[in-house]
Amino acid sequence: MFSDKNVKVIIGLFCLSIMAFLSHRLGIVDTSYPILINTNEKPKILINSIYVDANVDDKQGISIQCKLTKQEGYNFCGIGIPLTDGTRNNGLDLTKFNRLGAIIKYTTPSDKAKLKITFRNFNDTYSNLTDTVSLKFNSISYNPSLHELPVVIPFDALQVDNWWVEQYKVGFSDSQVELSNVSYLEILTDGMHTLGDYHIEIQCIVLYGQLITEANLLKLILLIWLITVIFLVTFQHNILKRMSITDSLTGLFNRQGISNWTNKKISSRVNRQKLYMFYLDLDDFKKVNDTYGHKVGDQLLKGFSQHIQNYLDCIENIQYSFARLSGDEFALVILGLKEGQIKNFAASLLCVWESPILLEEHEPYARASLGIAHLSEEINTFDELLARADSAMYYAKKDGKNRFKIFNQTVSQDIFFRKQTAEKIKNAIIQDKFYLNFMPIFDAKSLNMVSVEVLLRANDQTLQSIGPEVFIPIAEEYNLIKNIDLWVIEATFKQIKSEFSLLNLIPLIFCINISSVELHNPNFVKKLTELLELYQIKPQQIELEVTETSLVEADLMSVSTLQEINALGINLTLDDFGTGYTAFSQLINYPVSCLKIDKTFIDNLNSADKTKSTMIKAILSIAESYKLKTVGEGVEYYEQYSFLLEQGCDMIQGYFFCKPLSWENLKKSLNDPNQQKLRQEKIINLSKHSI
């Protein structure tokens, strides 16, 4: 619970407490008060009998000479030392002292004679200035001949004189020793039982005490501990509270912080119409991490947030809250902009990070997509507002990134559509409404069918009408793709098993597409292995296709998953090759055995622009040098086929030879020996025409 700093404070305080206690015990905080030096009042002779003569000499210390001439009644003689000017509440407070040290020489006719020391305390409840005897007698009697000099008398040994208690009829509470307002110190013979000379010579009387009593010191230490602990707990609580709303990397608010801020503004209902939420997501931030490393990525996030903050601080008449939500996602809530200003503001925000962000060694560019949502009447919480801005941002990304999109009716309808589609996908999985089609792939030279790409189809009408190119990305967005991938793999394996003998005679490879999320799914390879065993499928019968774009990140996990798949004996194809950013030299890092040239290159082969054909030539030549097989997909015309054949493409896939087949038609095609011949004849005929 406590931070290192707090632990240090506690340890420090503990040491100080011990030191204070030990110092107290060792007397370092002791104090003393020499009475004879500090009093200006004249000592007084105290006697109670006409048979006693006394005279005082106060030149060196104070001494008194008494002579008892006749023994009758109780006789005493001594010195009274006034400690005050005699006014009622002007006595000494001796409570901070705990002992008295005295050098008093006492000469008597008998060595049994005792000396009495009395502190006289004034207390309004029983004392009267006109009757000095009414001052309480806090006394001790001792025999000086039994003690070495100086004698030390602890105050604990003082007692209130009994005769005084009885004479003044004081109650229990007042018959205790009391030293808070001491007016006199008396040093007397405690009775004079033998005739003769009594001599009291007071050389020195010192009161000893401590600046603070042990009990008070302990109380003080306890109080300091209490205050410190309360302070530390409050301090710690504030730190934790602050941490709980702060992003540690950028120092901005985190999601909780901006949520609190925004919800307060929403509930205050002031200026609602001027509150806008901006959802910012950096574009292609993964690439920054991959190219420069996470440390630079972190610096970029900091630099980016600083750029925006600096910009916002220059804008007058707005209130804002800016937060990092997670990863490369930020939220900005602005209060004070009018509707007409929003587009300009968003456009200027996009310019803020146009210049490169200067880091120690690199100068990476930050680009971001913005989603904007306005606080309308039907929105009551931060989360609702954020969800809208997030959806709008999603569209800004889809439209090409580095732009802004304001949440509107179209966005809202599209979200509704996507949610509904996701629901349908879920139901289709549960109700087994998917089925498979098979797209043949032919050897470019022999035109023999060597493999088929497994295609997912849905029985559900809506899914059928929108097609897999729309519903598969939605399945990815709603995290349903893993279920679909496994469904396709298992369904394919079941079909292969059902035609075991046919597929034993005609070796055909089934190419199955898997989503990029499987490359980060630690259970995928295990599940794949289980299914291979369950349906007794030979790994050589299967090929898995991953899109090139899923490998852009080139992270270690993707590569290691690919290696594990490869180790099972399953070959890998890089699908849609040419659309991603894979440098050709990177191909060596991926354990793939085949490249599938993206359809967009083949579609545009006939155009005047020769960049596509140049690209195909480059891909084919690099594949040859890396000893990778190649497939040209989306071949629809003879010219496309002949170009690919001429350039050395190994396999061809496309409507030119065959459309996707159902399982039944695939079987028929496999069983028909004339099919290959027909394809060859088609080529021969078309080649004659083209000459």
Ligand SMILES: Nc1nc2c(ncn2[C@@H]2O[C@H](COP(=O)(O)OP(=O)(O)OP(=O)(O)O)[C@@H](O)[C@H]2O)c(=O)[nH]1
């Ligand atoms: N350096 C750094 N990277 C992070 C941090 N948190 C998340 N990331 C990475 O940020 C990247 C976020 O990527 P995405 O937003 O999904 O993808 P993108 O590359 O920005 O692509 P688009 O958003 O589609 O433009 C991931 O690679 C995360 O691993 C962080 O604290 N520091």
